[in-house]
């Protein structure tokens with residue numbers, strides 16, 4: 001089976017121009033002694049909004065790898081795919097994030113629930129799990145209730161998995177199962193039952209993306225109870241260690257955190273928990289590379305700055321339509337959005353300091369940042385004007401893309417030591 005490495009980083013690249021600058025951040029980590037496998041992820045939703053094809057992600061990744069002489073593994077992730085959307089990714093992706101969130105909570109066939117519960121008497125009792133403080137109180141009733149909620153989603157994941165395996169061969173791809181885009185977080189007992197069910201279904205997930213407590217808004221920091229997150233994250237690591245021992249699951253199964261990028265306040269707690277459990281991690285950083293493109297354009301001044309301003313004006317005008325597909329993962333305070341006229345008068349430094357995610361800066365504006373984050377459709381519609389300036393302003397853009405990934409994400413999560 002194609003195996004995913006210990007540490008891996010999902011990097012989104014909306015316009016497929018920054019793969020080299022992103023890969024450079026992994027190369028810098030390697031120089032510091034930590035191997036991080038880059039995974040270029042792009043969802044059907046992003047492709048549909050930009051009007052791009054999945055092959056473009058593979059082409060950009062391959063070109064960057066060749067140019068930088070990267071000899072270690074890398075992958076291309078068909079992010080958040082379903083049975084209806086997977087086909088376009090079958091030739092170019094070797095990593096599939098099977099999204100079954102929509103099936104969660106749809107009641108499973110009662111006969112399937114009974115069969116599952118009967119097959120797993122070991123789940124229907126109090127579980128004392130190494131690394132979890134209090135035992136998990138699990139009964140047959142709990143198992144049946146969780147099975148009823150998740151078995152249909154697991155079955156759906158099985159159908160998608162087998163569809164991909166038919167096309168690529170079971171050895172030809174990495175499987176992730178994602179449940180993050182749903183309303184309520186999964187508890188550790190639920191995760192354990194879900195993993196047992198995935199094993200029964202014959203799915204070999206190497207990464208699983210649960211929904212965690214708190215808000216993982218796009219491009220801004222974590223909002224929630226950090227201590228509670230740390231406990232939940234740590235308990236999930238304990239559950240995974242147990243499940244890979246007791247069930248027929250890949251031994252390298254690890255958590256995947258669909259972070260939405262920039263979750264600075266939980267990187268250190270995550271790093272400490274990973275060290276305690278000697279666990280690997282996959283972390284998706286979403287498409288904030290596109291915001292670094294905007295920062296680089298603004299920094300370049302002249303036409304680059306003018307373009308960045310026009311994109312803001314366009315995003316402000318189309319705000320409601322742009323926000324709709326992302327409603328669950330953004331929190332924009334409309335009152336805090338500057339007018340297009342105000343932004344039109346900004347200097348490079350003013351634009352950059354409003355957008356760049358520096359929480360210590362009074363000028364940083366999270367509402368503007370989130371609006372621009374979902375505003376990439378405006379840039380896509382500009383076509384060659386946007387893509388041309390990406391090339392013209394490449395030095396300042398690449399510096400920001402690499403620096404953002406390395407300094408603000410890789411360093412605190414993988415290299416830090418506090």
Ligand SMILES: [Zn+2]
Pocket residue numbers: 080178180181258
């Ligand atoms: Zn996700």
